[in-house]
Amino acid sequence: MDDLKSGSNLEKVLKAGHFAFTGELGPPRGADAEEVREKAQYLKGNVDSVNITDNQTSVVRMASWAACLILIQEGIEPNFQMVCRDRNRLAMQADILGAYAHGVRNMLCLSGDHPMFGDHPTAMGVFDIDSMQLIQMVKKMRDEGKFLAGEELHGAPKMFIGAASNPFADPYEWRVHRLAKKIASGVDFIQTQCIYNMERFREFISKANDMGLTEKCYILAGVTPMKSVGMAKYMKAKVPGMDVPDELIKRLQGAGKGKVAEEGIKIACEQVEEFKEMKGVAGVHMMAIEWEHKVPEIAERAKVLPRPEV
Amino acid sequence: MIVAERKPFDEIKEMIKERKKVLNIGCGTCVAVCLAGGEKEVDVLTTEIEMARKMDENPIEIDKITIERQCDREYLEALDDMVKDYEALLSMACGAGIQFLAERYPEIPVYPAVNTTFIGINQNVGWYEERCRSCSSCVLGMTAGVCPVTMCAKGVFNGPCGGTNKGKCEISADQPCAWYQIYERLEKQGRLDEILEVVPAQDWENQKPRTVVQPGYEKVKEES
Known part of the structure; x- marks a missing residue:
């Protein structure tokens, strides 16, 4: 990690040793740029970079790269999410070049949910390459200046390359090895799945530390504040690979009527406090799903403000 | 083997509603084993169509035959003299068989009576799962x-x-x-x-129609 790979704000924050704080924004189900601008205002100045989701949960939305451009216009650094579900290697490489040409400097490489979860459940899932191979492809374009097939490109996209990691999905023992594979593929930073089971995450990061993985890439712990008991129960029962302990649900239930969301934010802030001290954790990725307006308050209470100028 | 499922009856009926004289052709190999388009299924479908059309007061003359394999020229040959007597052909073979049949008789409309689903295995009689x-x-x-x-x-x-x-x-x-x-x-x-090693991007070989010519092919030709 000697020289800057992309020069993105996120990279500079991490490289300078600051505790990173990133946010997330889901593009609208329509062509209204104002919706993006409105949500973005809550994130401006409160996070180092904003992930723009790519047809999340397989539901069609404004293209991730397009919403990224709106953020750039607003003076906010985007993190361009790209899933393997919706395009083949040609379209992916084209979008990477185009996004970079417009100033996008961070990317998050993901598999993507299966189409059956979305609004076009019978759409063909492309999955021409997988998330690991996508990381390899972006790295090759950036570092070798070559397309996946080997031909030279002119003007390498110098992306800061990210990927996701789910410390909770099974086989649990394999998770840290899969992280190692992502690092071997060329990932610079990881944003984890939402963490609720802190004990399991501590074990995961400790293994990653032992294997030297946290020295090879920055790990940002994923946090999503619970808005309601229903949300917690839904995530526990319905969202694959999500580990929501019963104690957490009990704590939310114990908060009393009208105070659950407040308790959810309190828990999230406690998590951030712990992550700040946790060896191997370089920052937090705050996924306040459809709760962007709460980010200023969360950032304030999690004591991550002001964000560093680098 | 190749596994298929018979199409919903109404869909089959709709496809051939204008046809008055049809030959329903079964296939004695994969689709017979998976109980979709063999002799028995040909019997059942033929009778069903006949009865339904009678009820609709739109009678049809429908005959049936099951050949060993519709994906094989040798067996299709047996139909050469028969097909000219029909307005249309209904095939209960897999997609490959249906296409080979249609290719052999390009002047006659051919309709599929099954949906070809996958290459799979036999978990039990009547229960199949995709594997390849x-x-x-x-x-x-x-x-x-x-x-x-x-x-x-x-x-x-x-x-x-x-x-x-x-x-x-x-x-x-x-x-x-x-x-x-x-x-x-x-x-x-x-x-x-x-x-532990990362598997690189796959070179997809299945993005265009494929042909296999075995090394033995030329040899046989030379010998004959």
Whole structure:
């Protein structure tokens, strides 16, 4: 990690040793740029970079790269999410070049949910390459200046390359090895799945530390504040690979009527406090799903403000 | 084997509603084994069509025949003298058989009576499961005999993805996670180190119609 790979704000924050704080924004189900601008205002100045989701949960939305451009216009650094579900290697490489040409400097490489979860459940899932191979492809374009097939490109996209990691999905023992594979593929930073089971995450990061993985890439712990008991129960029962302990649900239930969301934010802030001290954790990725307006308050209470100028 | 399912009756009826004289042709190989388009199924469908058309006061003259294989010229030949007597042909063979039939008699409309579903295995009589997408680049040696292209809903080559859920795929609690199975089997065989390396992007060979010419082919021709 000697020289800057992309020069993105996120990279500079991490490289300078600051505790990173990133946010997330889901593009609208329509062509209204104002919706993006409105949500973005809550994130401006409160996070180092904003992930723009790519047809999340397989539901069609404004293209991730397009919403990224709106953020750039607003003076906010985007993190361009790209899933393997919706395009083949040609379209992916084209979008990477185009996004970079417009100033996008961070990317998050993901598999993507299966189409059956979305609004076009019978759409063909492309999955021409997988998330690991996508990381390899972006790295090759950036570092070798070559397309996946080997031909030279002119003007390498110098992306800061990210990927996701789910410390909770099974086989649990394999998770840290899969992280190692992502690092071997060329990932610079990881944003984890939402963490609720802190004990399991501590074990995961400790293994990653032992294997030297946290020295090879920055790990940002994923946090999503619970808005309601229903949300917690839904995530526990319905969202694959999500580990929501019963104690957490009990704590939310114990908060009393009208105070659950407040308790959810309190828990999230406690998590951030712990992550700040946790060896191997370089920052937090705050996924306040459809709760962007709460980010200023969360950032304030999690004591991550002001964000560093680098 | 190739597994097929008969199309819904109403769909078949609709396709041939204008036809007054039809030959229903079964296939005695794969689709017969999977109970979709063999002799028995031809009998049943033919009778059903006949009765339904009578009820609709739109009678049809429908005959039936089942040949050994519709994907084989040798067996199709038996139909050469028969087909000219019919307005249309209904085929209960797989998609390959239907196409070979239509190719042989390009002047006669051919309609499919089955949907070809997959290359699969026989779990029990009447219960079949998909196992192969015939991608032309088999990796089963690396994946402990579980196909990531067919059995993983995202065709992941470096799994399992984050959607694996207690050994099941994110798409359904009834669908085992292929990579969980791969992991378990490799672990039992003491071969987990073999999937520590990243598998690079696949060269897809199945994006255009494929032809196989076996080395023995020319030899046979020379000999004959």
